[in-house]
Amino acid sequence: MSDVGEKSSVDKPGAAPGGPLAGEEPVRTGPTTGVRTPSGLRLDLRLTILTGVLVALCVTGYVLQPDSFLSESNVSTMLRLAAAIGVVSVGMTFVIISGGIDLSVGSMVALSSVWMTTLATQSYGPWVMVLCALVVGLGAGLINGVLIAYGRLVPFIATLAMYASARGLAERLSDGRTQVVEQQGYLDFFRGDLFGIPTLIWMLAVVYVVGWVLLNRTTFGRRTFAIGGNEEAARLAGINVKRHTAMVYGIAGLCCGIAALMVVARTTSGSSTNGMYYELDAIAAVVIGGTLLSGGRGTLIGTLIGGLIFTVVNSIFTQNNLESDIQNIAKGVIIVVAVLLQYGTARNRKT
Amino acid sequence: MTDPSLARRRFLFGASAIGASALVVGCTSNEPAGGSENNAQQVAAGGDNAEPGKEVTIGFSAPAADHGWMAAMTSNAQAQADAFEDVTLNATEGTNDVSQQIAQVETLINSGPDVLVILPFDGKALTSAGQKAMDAGIPVINVDRIFNSPLAYRTWIGGDNYRMGVNAGNYIAEQMKAKNIANPIIGEVAGIDALPLTQERSQGFKDALARNGFQVGPRVSAEFTVESGEEQTANLLQGAAKLDALWNHDDDQGIGVMAAIDAAGRDEFIMVGGAGSRDMMDRIKADNTVIKATVLYSPSMASSAIALARLLGQAKGLGDLAEHEIPASITTYSAVVTKENVDSYMDIGFAS
Numbered sequence: 001m002s003d004v005g006e007k008s009s010v011d012k013p014g015a016a017p018g019g020p021l022a023g024e025e026p027v028r029t030g031p032t033t034g035v036r037t038p039s040g041l042r043l044d045l046r047l048t049i050l051t052g053v054l055v056a057l058c059v060t061g062y063v064l065q066p067d068s069f070l071s072e073s074n075v076s077t078m079l080r081l082a083a084a085i086g087v088v089s090v091g092m093t094f095v096i097i098s099g100g101i102d103l104s105v106g107s108m109v110a111l112s113s114v115w116m117t118t119l120a121t122q123s124y125g126p127w128v129m130v131l132c133a134l135v136v137g138l139g140a141g142l143i144n145g146v147l148i149a150y151g152r153l154v155p156f157i158a159t160l161a162m163y164a165s166a167r168g169l170a171e172r173l174s175d176g177r178t179q180v181v182e183q184q185g186y187l188d189f190f191r192g193d194l195f196g197i198p199t200l201i202w203m204l205a206v207v208y209v210v211g212w213v214l215l216n217r218t219t220f221g222r223r224t225f226a227i228g229g230n231e232e233a234a235r236l237a238g239i240n241v242k243r244h245t246a247m248v249y250g251i252a253g254l255c256c257g258i259a260a261l262m263v264v265a266r267t268t269s270g271s272s273t274n275g276m277y278y279e280l281d282a283i284a285a286v287v288i289g290g291t292l293l294s295g296g297r298g299t300l301i302g303t304l305i306g307g308l309i310f311t312v313v314n315s316i317f318t319q320n321n322l323e324s325d326i327q328n329i330a331k332g333v334i335i336v337v338a339v340l341l342q343y344g345t346a347r348n349r350k351t
Numbered sequence: 352m353t354d355p356s357l358a359r360r361r362f363l364f365g366a367s368a369i370g371a372s373a374l375v376v377g378c379t380s381n382e383p384a385g386g387s388e389n390n391a392q393q394v395a396a397g398g399d400n401a402e403p404g405k406e407v408t409i410g411f412s413a414p415a416a417d418h419g420w421m422a423a424m425t426s427n428a429q430a431q432a433d434a435f436e437d438v439t440l441n442a443t444e445g446t447n448d449v450s451q452q453i454a455q456v457e458t459l460i461n462s463g464p465d466v467l468v469i470l471p472f473d474g475k476a477l478t479s480a481g482q483k484a485m486d487a488g489i490p491v492i493n494v495d496r497i498f499n500s501p502l503a504y505r506t507w508i509g510g511d512n513y514r515m516g517v518n519a520g521n522y523i524a525e526q527m528k529a530k531n532i533a534n535p536i537i538g539e540v541a542g543i544d545a546l547p548l549t550q551e552r553s554q555g556f557k558d559a560l561a562r563n564g565f566q567v568g569p570r571v572s573a574e575f576t577v578e579s580g581e582e583q584t585a586n587l588l589q590g591a592a593k594l595d596a597l598w599n600h601d602d603d604q605g606i607g608v609m610a611a612i613d614a615a616g617r618d619e620f621i622m623v624g625g626a627g628s629r630d631m632m633d634r635i636k637a638d639n640t641v642i643k644a645t646v647l648y649s650p651s652m653a654s655s656a657i658a659l660a661r662l663l664g665q666a667k668g669l670g671d672l673a674e675h676e677i678p679a680s681i682t683t684y685s686a687v688v689t690k691e692n693v694d695s696y697m698d699i700g701f702a703s
Contacts, residue, residue, distance in 0.1 A: 115379065120381070131375075135375045175416070176421065177422060178577055269577050273577070321590070324571070325544065
């Protein structure tokens with residue numbers, strides 16, 4: 001068993017055991033804290049480069065707008081805007097590490113946001129709205145998971161079907177209208193602050209911490225890596241691959257439900273147009289973060305930084321009043337540069 | 352040994368899952384407690400034209416009602432047809448698929464209506480379909496998104512995007528002058544920049560401000576959705592420490608724009624909306640937020656299109672004009688709705 005782990009750690013000597021990459025040794029049975037290489041304390045080079053890109057962007061933003069860019073309100077605004085996509089990206093990271101893909105995240109956000117803001121749901125009060133969003137997201141995600149795991153549909157197709165139908169159902173429920181939240185209690189809590197920091201930022205932090213622990217410190221996480229690395233080997237090792245796959249898509253759906261809470265708080269309304277293009281933004285954040293699209297390897301911290309890079313770019317462009325078309329070109333360039341930089345370092349280390 | 356507790360756990364888990372699902376499934380209704388409010392605009396028919404005349408069958412095709420404005424276009428058309436006892440409306444299911452809409456129009460042609468009312472998803476793409484109907488001797492009323500060729504329609508009725516921008520610009524300029532602000536910072540939250548309608552609105556806004564010696568300051572483009580409106584405005588407000596005025600092109604995205612302004616706690620500027628939703632009109636009337644006006648691009652034009660179709664079918668002209676025939680082109684006016692006149696426009700405010 002351990003030679004599987006050995007092989008991948010030759011590939012990536014920088015990975016700190018117990019760090020974000022610890023789970024990448026698939027099907028390791030021994031205690032995770034057992035192995036400690038001499039280089040174990042070094043930071044992962046990929047993440048260092050990625051952080052460097054983020055810092056460079058922040059410096060650029062600061063140089064261009066020294067008064068406002070790093071002000072408390074702008075940093076808090078950027079994090080609030082990054083929150084919903086960030087949470088969706090957590091679910092997407094799980095799915096991609098397990099070797100799948102989820103194209104339906106944006107539609108599931110739309111459906112949850114509409115379902116939780118119908119007049120009927122709102123009449124039960126804020127907490128039922130919250131429960132509703134979570135149950136709808138989880139339910140839609142589990143449908144994806146069951147279709148993929150037990151129905152043997154390819155993830156691309158199953159989630160493409162959900163992509164179309166979830167948004168369709170959202171339009172049907174809302175009648176194409178924007179449903180304004182009348183429950184002041186909901187808005188007060190989710191648009192407000194906790195200990196001086198916006199609730200949405202707390203939620204983002206909690207989801208990342210819980211996601212990180214789940215991915216790197218539990219059997220569930222190790223199994224996710226194992227299935228993404230080699231599904232057949234995982235099955236032979238006694239993992240219930242089907243049930244696990246279904247649960248991974250359930251997690252992605254649940255994350256969409258949480259993101260819907262955030263979007264509804266931000267916009268004070270539910271609409272079938274919410275969550276537009278989230279699937280692309282989330283996949284971009286995950287890939288920039290260094291997760292392999294083919295599965296088996298990935299980090300949540302990378303995903304977080306990947307997502308933040310886009311938010312910072314967006315903020316820099318808007319604050320300097322640049323056209324949106326230039327912004328889109330820049331986004332494309334950043335994706336390519338960030339991924340190329342990481343490939344470059346990976347190649348260097350092999351030689 | 353662990354069996355009973357495991358079974359109980361499973362039972363509790365299953366029961367709570369079923370309970371939660373049942374609760375959630377019961378939450379899909381959108382019926383307000385006091386019965387639904389029908390806000391569909393109807394043409395006030397006057398003079399002889401109101402008298403029931405020859406039975407007219409109108410075929411109607413429009414894009415999918417996927418946002419407030421478009422939903423209002425469809426429901427206005429339906430409500431207007433219901434209001435005439437001599438009109439039968441034959442409406443197809445809304446679609447954003449151009450080839451499907453062409454197929455729908457062809458089906459309508461085959462069913463032999465007296466008049467066709469077509470709001471195309473894409474005016475250029477539907478031109479041939481309109482042409483085909485005209486060739487078959489069925490007059491076509493083209494609503495808003497105009498066909499490529501005047502041969503494809505009998506009458507066009509639609510909004511005026513350029514003048515919408517002009518009126519927003521003029522209103523803001525007037526307010527700035529009234530407040531004696533010499534060099535105002537005027538922001539703009541546009542719609543999708545790639546669309547000609549957004550470019551026309553922005554051009555009109557820019558031209559009107561320039562005539563008054565002002566210019567457009569910080570500008571962002573959203574996507575007509577509440578979420579993009581919120582995101583773009585949040586960034587715009589961070590970049591502009593002080594604003595004097597802000598024009599938002601579209602009231603559908605305006606809910607998000609207002610949410611961002613509220614979150615930033617800003618109130619030093621005046622805001623003008625666009626299109627004329629009921630929600631924005633309510634806020635203008637309440638006069639306790641930054642929004643002070645909205646320039647119309649009203650879906651009431653769909654009601655007018657049905658009324659025109661009926662008159663065409665009955666071979667009547669417009670009552671107050673000397674013309675014997677319905678005009679070939681009608682452009683609706685983008686009036687500025689403010690606190691002073693909002694009451695007279697409430698009836699055409701659409702649910703965004």
